Amino acid sequence: MSSDAPVGARPPAGKTFFGHPRALSTLFLTEMWERFSFYGMRAILVLYLTAAVADGGLDLGESSANAVYGTYNAMVYLMALPGGWVADRLIGARRSVLWGGVVIAAGHYVMAIPTGWSVFAGMALIVLGTGLLKPNISTMVGDLYERDSPRRDAGFSIFYMGINLGAFIAPLITGFLGEKINWHLGFGAAAVGMTFGVLQYVLGRRNLGEAGARPADPLLGADRRRALTRVGVASVVVLAVLLVLLVAGWFTVDTVVNLLTVVTVLVTVGYFARILTDREISGTERSRMKAYVWLFLFAASFWLIYDQAGSVLNIFAADQTDRWVGGFTFPASWLQSVNPILIIIGAPLAAALWLKLGHRVSTPTKFAVGLVLNGLSFVLMAAAAQAAVGGDLVSPLWLVAVYAIQVAGELSLSPVGLSATTKLAPVMYASQMLGLWFLATAVGDAIGGQVARLAGTWSQPVYFLTFGLASVVLGLAAVMFTRQIRHLMAGIH
Structure with missing residues (x-):
């Protein structure tokens, strides 16, 4: 987590949030709504996968559903590695968080579509978006303070409170909608939550100053072209593997x-x-x-x-x-x-x-x-x-x-x-x-x-x-x- 932001990266002075930079409120609410969407969807995911088709579920079977759930969680955390790299070398933390939130919201909206395929397509988008947002929003919180600021740890404590607040509220809403009314309505509630997060992040961007505005160690010229070429090749390889699995009937x-x-x-x-x-x-x-x-x-x-x-x-x-x-x-x-x-x-x-x-x-x-x-x-x-x-x-x-x-x-x-x-x-x-x-x-x-x-x-x-x-x-x-x-x-x- 980067914390050595230059003095110019500090947010503008003015109103504070519990004695902390006003920008912390923007990041706090973004993280709260992102965690709302993440834990809200996760709370009903396995229940939806194992529910009978007559009850609106996929009737996937408990063993496979548990494996899907575990792998989904794993991919969310695995993608934090390339997500951090994209921010540090290409587009900066601020844009990474924005585009991550947009992709996450899109994933939840896809899951809200009442079809069998939507849940897996939606999860793939959420994984990609969370990889961009999750590591980089923490980086931006660190950028609000000097490395040795006595308020730094307190700022992170407030920020992490947002994580657990979103995680607490989410199952109460998505669980009721999903289990009592319609599974996809529950997924839709998670989408609305992430949408709130993106909107307030955009509206609150003026509070952020220069925090996260630029890549920490940008790739330029030939190095940038070379890196993007490698990313493109890797993407083609992944798609080729998936195509082989599909053609061979192993998908x-x-x-x-x-x-x-x-x-x-x-x-x-x-x-x-x-x-x-x-x-x-x-x-x-x-x-x-x-x-x-x-x-x-x-x-x-x-x-x-x-x-x-x-x-x-x-x-x-x-x-x-x-x-x-x-x-x-x-x-x-x-x-x-x-x-x-x-x-x-x-x-x-x-x-x-x-x-x-x-x-x-x-x-x-x-x-x-x-x-x-x-x-x-x-x-x-x-x-x-x-x-x-x-x-x-x-x-x-x-x-x-x-x-x-x-x-x-x-x-x-x-x-x-x-x-x-x-x-x-x-x-x-x-x-x-x-x-x-x-x-x-x-x-x-x-x-x-x-x-x-x-x-x-x-x-x-x-x-x-x-x-x-x-x-x-x-x-x-x-x-x-x-x-x-x-x-x-x-x-x-």
């Missing part, structure tokens, strides 16, 4: 999902190989990157379980929980709002805890706590699934408790991992490491989508208990190797 949902999973893993391996074999980084930096490999694997394992909230756990909420309250059966997707509201409540508490503990608890230990808590959430889910054996509906409070444990785990790992990413980064790769952190989520979601296929074939108690205990064991193993990892971190806590 199926499962084939594409499997192919994208492999691509995600290979990109990640190639990225790490490039950094670790670079002769221009120092021995200390290489050692720290070796430590980061372990933290990356821990994080990917965490997201593999955590992000099944919108797939396996969402289906459980729809089929096996008693949602009858006061004469009304509330939509299963409403439970997707539990996670963000718990984060809003828990984030300041976690921040205060880590501040009080200081360096007494190391980064690898915090990762281990996250893994153990994540695993325990699935152990609890195994108990919930056992209670539902035989067709009995269980209380939704089981899922609320599971999400509470997972949020505690997330607050132990996610913000800590982001901080560790910036501290362990080699100097010459500092601006690229945020993209590498996004890759941890991409890998976890891609593999998690494949793992979630087993939820449709294994008994639910066995599924949850197996992967829950695996995460707990991995967390305990991380504790055992904390000293070795800290040694590789070479003085970084």
